[in-house]
Amino acid sequence: MILTVFLSNNEQILTEVPITPETTCRDVVEFCKEPGEGSCHLAEVWRGNERPIPFDHMMYEHLQKWGPRREEVKFFLRHEDSPTENSEQGGRQTQEQRTQRNVINVPGEKRTENGVGNPRVELTLSELQDMAARQQQQIENQQQMLVAK
16 A cells, blocks of 8 residues: 655645555654654644644554545645654654664564565555656656756
């Protein structure tokens, strides 16, 4: 399953995140953040209502619960602390946490960087082709924006 996450409010910059039954919201946030970026959180927007998603939330299960309305929901990476997380946890990271920023824990599997090489991420050929086509379109759009500047 693929989750589209918008990286800004204007919905022009986005990324696609592979979701497995073990993927947490924290995994999605860490996948989407820029290297060295501070606190961020994932928010879902449905019919104008925004709700922050807790870091320990299981995303596959969450998306399944939306059922056919899943297409109506948009997910945004917010570049600020999550209002649902304890403020004490917010800017205090140990060196180990900073070092492991892109590491995803999957029970029974070795740790992988950004999910790359994770055998549990199983996508069909058509899903991969769709993702590649969307990514190519994103690249072309970003190149046009750069040329326009």
